[in-house]
Amino acid sequence: MGGTSLMISPKILAINPGSTSTKIAFFEGDRESWRETQRYDIDVLKRFSGIIEQENFRLEEIKRSLRAHGTKLEEVDAFVGRGGLLHPIPAGTYAINDLMLEEMRACKYGVHASNLGAILAHNLAKEAGDKPCFIVDPVVVDELCDEARISGFPEIERKSIFHALNQKATARRAAEEMGKKYEETRLIVAHLGGGISVGAHLYGRVVDVNNALDGEGPFSPERAGTLPVGQLVNYCYSGKCTLEEMQKKLVGQGGLVAHLGTNDAREVEKRIAEGDVKAELVYNAMAYQVAKTIAEYLAVLSGQVDGIIITGSIAYSNKFVDMVTKRVSFIAPIFIYPGEDEMLALAQGALRVLTGEEEAKTYAY
Numbered sequence: 020m021g022g023t024s025l026m027i028s029p030k031i032l033a034i035n036p037g038s039t040s041t042k043i044a045f046f047e048g049d050r051e052s053w054r055e056t057q058r059y060d061i062d063v064l065k066r067f068s069g070i071i072e073q074e075n076f077r078l079e080e081i082k083r084s085l086r087a088h089g090t091k092l093e094e095v096d097a098f099v100g101r102g103g104l105l106h107p108i109p110a111g112t113y114a115i116n117d118l119m120l121e122e123m124r125a126c127k128y129g130v131h132a133s134n135l136g137a138i139l140a141h142n143l144a145k146e147a148g149d150k151p152c153f154i155v156d157p158v159v160v161d162e163l164c165d166e167a168r169i170s171g172f173p174e175i176e177r178k179s180i181f182h183a184l185n186q187k188a189t190a191r192r193a194a195e196e197m198g199k200k201y202e203e204t205r206l207i208v209a210h211l212g213g214g215i216s217v218g219a220h221l222y223g224r225v226v227d228v229n230n231a232l233d234g235e236g237p238f239s240p241e242r243a244g245t246l247p248v249g250q251l252v253n254y255c256y257s258g259k260c261t262l263e264e265m266q267k268k269l270v271g272q273g274g275l276v277a278h279l280g281t282n283d284a285r286e287v288e289k290r291i292a293e294g295d296v297k298a299e300l301v302y303n304a305m306a307y308q309v310a311k312t313i314a315e316y317l318a319v320l321s322g323q324v325d326g327i328i329i330t331g332s333i334a335y336s337n338k339f340v341d342m343v344t345k346r347v348s349f350i351a352p353i354f355i356y357p358g359e360d361e362m363l364a365l366a367q368g369a370l371r372v373l374t375g376e377e378e379a380k381t382y383a384y
């Protein structure tokens with residue numbers, strides 16, 4: 020990959036692939052010049068056997084978008100992609116390397132749309148003239164404390180898989196609002212999206228967090244969350260469904276989808292407003308589980324918490340946020356940051372390296 024010389028206001032292209040879309044944003048320094056969300060028709064995606072097979076298709080779509088915005092590939096100084104499922108790693112900005120690309124392509128640690136982030140960023144960087152390319156705070160960021168790794172079943176160690184990019188970015192933002200450095204704060208961050216992750220941030224490290232991809236934590240619009248394990252085991256052996264069906268029931272078709280047939284929190288609120296009692300109970304239960312998980316981390320942080328951050332798209336809902344905050348506002352001041360700004364977080368991660376504030380880390384496992 021190209022060397023990284025110090026730059027004042029580098030032009031950065033950030034790429035964030037989701038399961039049915041790719042978000043692209045172009046920055047000069049940390050100022051966004053344009054952004055686009057490319058949404059793909061489900062019938063078009065069906066032509067591909069999996070996420071990785073969509074590489075060339077998405078690449079061409081990104082180039083089309085660059086042309087439409089009058090941005091030449093060669094004028095981009097650096098490329099940054101959302102990182103996917105890799106070996107567990109500390110937080111930070113990583114230079115994209117061959118090992119990472121190989122593992123993402125092979126889906127060695129699992130299939131996730133963000134596996135394409137590094138692959139797309141690398142392709143574009145090469146074509147632009149071997150420019151620097153990075154991933155930032157991928158979903159496998161692992162800063163768990165030793166105790167948090169231990170489950171009561173020695174064959175199974177707890178893992179850290181969560182919305183690291185947005186959790187870290189919003190934690191930094193709250194710290195700044197408090198006039199402190201992120202590394203000086205004790206925070207609890209709840210990311211409420213299609214998946215839900217709640218993390219305990221102790222002086223800049225996420226020392227405990229629910230594994231949002233693997234049946235831990237609150238249930239979410241699409242995921243089942245923590246389940247009574249004995250009943251789960253019995254269900255798995257009941258012959259009622261195959262392994263693949265079970266995996267889908269836990270991630271993708273769990274949570275609100277399983278109870279109410281929709282993953283859309285806005286639709287659920289509409290039904291509640293129309294008097295749907297079941298929708299109300301399930302939605303209340305999701306908020307109850309989020310609040311309960313936040314309160315668990317009060318103990319992780321020994322009762323000293325500077326702030327609770329509520330973020331992700333469901334944080335746009337005053338109704339849901341109120342249901343959570345009424346149970347946890349006794350703990351610490353609440354910061355509400357609706358949505359996520361993963362694009363800015365990606366650009367800022369690249370920028371910290373390009374301006375010399377941080378050194379790019381090397382992925383080597």
Ligand SMILES: Nc1ncnc2c1ncn2[C@@H]1O[C@H](COP(=O)(O)OP(=O)(O)OP(=O)(O)O)[C@@H](O)[C@H]1O
Nearest residue numbers: 211212213214240282283284285331332333335336
């Ligand atoms: N304005 C809003 N008010 C309330 N809920 C919303 C709003 N916008 C989106 N949501 C809900 O947020 C949830 C997640 O939607 P989103 O599009 O953010 O998914 P995602 O990007 O796949 O999630 P993740 O953050 O886990 O990656 C959905 O249930 C959606 O209905």
Ligand SMILES: CCCC(=O)O
Nearest residue numbers: 158180181182214231
């Ligand atoms: C687990 C972090 C990302 C996701 O929810 O898919």
